[in-house]
Structures are given as C-alpha cells and as structure tokens.
Amino acid sequence: MFSVDGCLHRYCFSCMKQHVEVKLLQGVVVKCPHEGCKNEVNIDSYGKFLAPKVIKKVSQRIKEASIPVTEKVYCPFPRCSALMSKSEVLEYSKNAYVGAKQPGARKCIKCHYYFCINCKVPWHHNMTCSDYKRSNPYPCTEDAKLKSLVKKNQWRQCVKCNHMIELAEGCYHMRCRCGYEFCYTCGAEWKNKKATCSCPIWTERNIIYTRREVRQRRG
Structure with missing residues (x-):
C-alpha cells in the first residue's frame, strides 16, 4: 500500500500508478486521489510505482504549475x-x-x-x-515546412506561448503546457473551465475506438 505524505490516505501501488498517469495526460499537478483532499503527492515517493521516464514528466508538470x-x-x-x-x-x-x-x-x-x-x-x-x-517572415526553412504541416494537419498554435498542438484523440477542450485553455476547433479561449464558443466539445471518431484499435494500443 502507498501512503500519501501529509494526509496519510492509503492506496495500492497499481491504483496510484493509474491515477498519476491520468493526471499527467490531463496536464495537471498530481494530488491525493481521496475526494476533497488537496495534498500533492510527493515526487520523491514516485519511484515506488513509476518508471524514471514518467517521474521526469511529473517533475516538468510541477515546475510548469509553479510558474504563472x-x-x-x-x-x-x-x-x-x-x-x-x-x-x-x-x-x-x-x-x-x-x-x-x-x-x-x-x-x-x-x-x-x-x-x-x-x-x-x-x-x-x-x-x-x-x-x-x-x-525573416520564416526564420528558417524548417519554419516554412512547419507552416505547411500546420495547414495540412490542421494543428493549432497556442496564442500564449506559440507552441503547436496536435489533437490525436479526445475532446476539443485543449490545455497547452503553458496553462492556456482553448477550443481546438476555432481557437476560442476557455474561461473558468467553460467554452466561450458554441463548437461541439467532441466527436465520436476521437473518443471511441474499435476493438481492434484497443488491442493494437495495448499490444
């Protein structure tokens, strides 16, 4: 069993591993899974159930969350x-x-x-x-190629930090690594966890997988 520092809520290692991985995908700081508990999980204890590569990602999330x-x-x-x-x-x-x-x-x-x-x-x-x-409208050849790829693949650029974002799966509510939230369809900002546009939040093709796709992802 894993005990969260500060609050001492206890969970099995398997559950904690899944909890941390989900929070990483959401791009948020990992907190105790207990309902209403706001204690952050101490990164020094992650080595008990996470691989070093994942721990590095957690460290990045913590730093990102600490900077406005x-x-x-x-x-x-x-x-x-x-x-x-x-x-x-x-x-x-x-x-x-x-x-x-x-x-x-x-x-x-x-x-x-x-x-x-x-x-x-x-x-x-x-x-x-x-x-x-x-x-230098396109500072280097790579930037011109990037612009072409952006148009071809319909990627979005964060208006706060200028990083490119690609939607591989999931809903159209995007949260950039800088913290800015927006609609992937039209680029409109999300405020107070709510959309400011009327675009649909998701489409079935981005949410539901066929059984074959699930087997491929697990394999």
Whole structure:
C-alpha cells in the first residue's frame, strides 16, 4: 500500500500508478486521489510505482504549475525547449555582455544559447526585433515546412506561448503546457473551465475506438 505524505490516505501501488498517469495526460499537478483532499503527492515517493521516464514528466508538470502563465518562457531551440520563468532567465542572463547591450537577449539556463525573449527565436545579432521580423517572415526553412504541416494537419498554435498542438484523440477542450485553455476547433479561449464558443466539445471518431484499435494500443 502507498501512503500519501501529509494526509496519510492509503492506496495500492497499481491504483496510484493509474491515477498519476491520468493526471499527467490531463496536464495537471498530481494530488491525493481521496475526494476533497488537496495534498500533492510527493515526487520523491514516485519511484515506488513509476518508471524514471514518467517521474521526469511529473517533475516538468510541477515546475510548469509553479510558474504563472504570463511568466513562462520556453527555449526556442528545438533540441532544448527548456521551461524557465522570465525572472529566472533574466537573472541568469544579466551578467552576459550581449544581454547588457541588447535588452531582449536572454541566455537559456539549460543549453546556454542566446535567444530573443520578445521574438521567441534564436538571438538576432545587430538587428532590432522589427527588422528581424520584416526580413525573416520564416526564420528558417524548417519554419516554412512547419507552416505547411500546420495547414495540412490542421494543428493549432497556442496564442500564449506559440507552441503547436496536435489533437490525436479526445475532446476539443485543449490545455497547452503553458496553462492556456482553448477550443481546438476555432481557437476560442476557455474561461473558468467553460467554452466561450458554441463548437461541439467532441466527436465520436476521437473518443471511441474499435476493438481492434484497443488491442493494437495495448499490444
């Protein structure tokens, strides 16, 4: 049996494993499954029933939840994408020469490359943000390819952090990793856990699987 720190509610390891995995899919911080209990499950105890890869995801969720939406910054380099707060990355960058000369320049705390916090792109030396945007509508070939894929696959871009989101399955109520919630169909914001549009919340093809598909997923 697993005992939740603080409240001491007890559950079997199998149930706790499923509970944590579901909360991760929902993109929320894991709390005690007991009804009405608000105690967070201590990440140090996850090793008793979760694989290291899943524990890493939980750590990311906890950090994301601890940073307000307006303060979140993601490294624009695809191989990094580290999450930082604006104050955290500013403190890390303030002693760098390029940061002292150019207010928009920041240095990623993980990969240590410079990026522009205003444009959300790798740092553009000797160019203002306006000049950069005019001369680089698609900063690199990969961005042009991405735009083509977005249109082809009908992906959505979060208006808060600019990350692309693809709906693989489930309802059209989307919650980006930055915390912003919106309708996948039209992009309208969700406020107070309610839709601000009249789009249908789900379609059968995204919710129900055939028996063959279920067997394939389990296999």
